[in-house]
Amino acid sequence: MSLPDSPVLVYADAANPWFSWQFLQENQDAVLSALREHASLTAEAVALAALVAIPLAVLGYWFRPLTAPILALTGVLYTIPSLALFALLAPFLPGRVTVLVGLVTYALLVITRNAVAGLTQVPEPVRDAARGMGYGRLAQLWRIELPLALPGILTGLRLATVSTVALVTVGVLNGHGALGEFLTAGFRAGYRAEITTATIIIFSLGLVLDLVLAGVGRLLTPWARRRAA
Amino acid sequence: MRYFNDALVWLNDPLNWTNPGGIFARLSEHLRISAAAVLLGCLIAWPLGLWLGHRGRGGDLVVLVSNVTLAIPTLSLLTLISLSAVGFGEAAVILALTVFAIPPLLANAYTGLREVDPEVRDAARGMGLSGWQLLYQVELPLSVPYLAAGFRTAAVQVVATASLAALVAGGGLGQIIAEGFGLGIGVAGGQVVAGGLLVAGLALLVEGVFAVTERLVTPRPLRRARGMRRAGATAANV
Numbered sequence: 001m002s003l004p005d006s007p008v009l010v011y012a013d014a015a016n017p018w019f020s021w022q023f024l025q026e027n028q029d030a031v032l033s034a035l036r037e038h039a040s041l042t043a044e045a046v047a048l049a050a051l052v053a054i055p056l057a058v059l060g061y062w063f064r065p066l067t068a069p070i071l072a073l074t075g076v077l078y079t080i081p082s083l084a085l086f087a088l089l090a091p092f093l094p095g096r097v098t099v100l101v102g103l104v105t106y107a108l109l110v111i112t113r114n115a116v117a118g119l120t121q122v123p124e125p126v127r128d129a130a131r132g133m134g135y136g137r138l139a140q141l142w143r144i145e146l147p148l149a150l151p152g153i154l155t156g157l158r159l160a161t162v163s164t165v166a167l168v169t170v171g172v173l174n175g176h177g178a179l180g181e182f183l184t185a186g187f188r189a190g191y192r193a194e195i196t197t198a199t200i201i202i203f204s205l206g207l208v209l210d211l212v213l214a215g216v217g218r219l220l221t222p223w224a225r226r227r228a229a
Numbered sequence: 230m231r232y233f234n235d236a237l238v239w240l241n242d243p244l245n246w247t248n249p250g251g252i253f254a255r256l257s258e259h260l261r262i263s264a265a266a267v268l269l270g271c272l273i274a275w276p277l278g279l280w281l282g283h284r285g286r287g288g289d290l291v292v293l294v295s296n297v298t299l300a301i302p303t304l305s306l307l308t309l310i311s312l313s314a315v316g317f318g319e320a321a322v323i324l325a326l327t328v329f330a331i332p333p334l335l336a337n338a339y340t341g342l343r344e345v346d347p348e349v350r351d352a353a354r355g356m357g358l359s360g361w362q363l364l365y366q367v368e369l370p371l372s373v374p375y376l377a378a379g380f381r382t383a384a385v386q387v388v389a390t391a392s393l394a395a396l397v398a399g400g401g402l403g404q405i406i407a408e409g410f411g412l413g414i415g416v417a418g419g420q421v422v423a424g425g426l427l428v429a430g431l432a433l434l435v436e437g438v439f440a441v442t443e444r445l446v447t448p449r450p451l452r453r454a455r456g457m458r459r460a461g462a463t464a465a466n467v
Contacts, residue, residue: 016312076433079385079389079432079433079436080389080429080432080433081389081390081392081393081403081428081429081432082389082393083392083393083395083403083406083425083428084392084406084424084425084426084427084428084429084432085425085429086406086425087406087409087410087421087422087424087425087428088422088425088426088429090410090414090418090421091232091414091418091421091422092232159299162296162299162300163299163300165300166299166300166301166302166303167302169302169303169304169305170303170304170393170396172304172396173396173406173407173410174410180302180304183302183304183305183308184304184308184396186308186312187308187311187312187397190312192309192312192313195305195308195309195312196309198305199301199302199305199309202300202301202302202305203300203301206299206300207300210300
């Protein structure tokens with residue numbers, strides 16, 4: 001439990017508020033550019049993860065015996081701590097790509113599991129009717145099953161997005177932590193307002209993205225809304 | 230592949246295991262911090278979850294706790310608590326990890342009690358059991374599988390998250406990785422990869438051990454619908 005000698009304690013008696021508008025105003029540009037980077041890392045990671053996870057879920061749905069191995073594999077990847085994942089990838093990939101691959105690996109399980117759940121909840125009579133109307137396998141997937149599985153898929157995307165927003169901060173390890181950089185910088189300087197500010201922005205970003213996805217979900221599933229009304 | 234060879238060389242040096250700040254020292258720190266956080270989490274979350282489940286209310290609170298903690302970066306709490314009155318050191322790390330141990334423990338305790346068959350509850354009441362007796366003699370034993378599942382999720386999550394303590398110089402196996410990054414990938418790439426292997430190995434080992442334990446403590450007739458039970462667990466935030 002040794003902390004390296006640092007000037008932290010020197011600041012202990014100086015003004016150290018939990019929040020400061022002044023800090024936010026003076027560092028507006030840096031905060032905004034970190035916020036953009038944070039949002040784009042999140043968006044790229046979740047989009048890439050969805051591109052891998054949804055086909056995996058479809059594969060598991062079409063070939064039922066594959067479902068368990070697919071979920072087990074993504075589960076193992078999920079169990080590996082982010083720090084270890086970054087450490088194992090860092091020597092082989094550029095810094096930002098390391099963070100991105102780590103985030104994608106993490107988001108896989110949540111999206112796959114929820115997409116599988118969504119797909120398997122499509123009622124058998126509906127699939128039967130689709131087959132009876134002459135839909136082929138792909139058309140049935142695209143026109144019937146994926147739209148009906150949309151609520152499940154969106155739940156996965158929302159969970160993945162919120163946890164990815166929080167997880168990006170671990171990228172500070174190799175200098176790609178976006179808003180997370182403020183957390184460690186504030187820690188090193190012993191300055192609380194910097195950490196609180198970054199935390200509030202990160203939390204709000206997660207909340208906003210979650211609401212946006214929830215809104216997209218409402219727009220894409222008008223039938224669910226009508227049923228609820 | 231050079232870094233993997235370097236990692237093997239690093240792992241093969243006995244001094245890297247036994248030195249102060251070596252693997253054994255870091256591992257024992259890691260396990261001590263994790264155990265304390267999970268135990269503290271149990272002390273807080275189980276009584277609360279069991280009580281809410283027994284009363285049949287507070288489901289919204291349980292969901293809210295899960296969602297909020299999912300959105301808070303671990304690093305925020307680690308740094309903030311270190312700079313609060315708690316101060317630097319193990320206490321701050323343990324408190325931060327406890328916050329992330331609580332949601333799965335709470336959610337599973339609550340769900341476990343809610344899943345008790347209402348007819349069983351009725352029968353127990355009809356036999357004259359009081360509220361406390363109902364909780365201790367009927368509801369609690371029946372929700373053991375859920376409590377075990379929650380414990381496993383929390384333990385695995387905390388052991389994984391504890392590696393982040395290194396980012397605030399809080400000890401644990403993550404320290405090996407953080408120190409390697411500090412020296413630079415070119416110099417200490419092997420150490421970084423070795424640290425990654427150790428942390429990943431520990432997480433998978435803990436997951437395996439607890440999966441077996443969970444099975445052993447779950448009475449045979451209750452060993453079903455595991456997937457359903459785990460669905461109540463929250464996603465890890467590490």
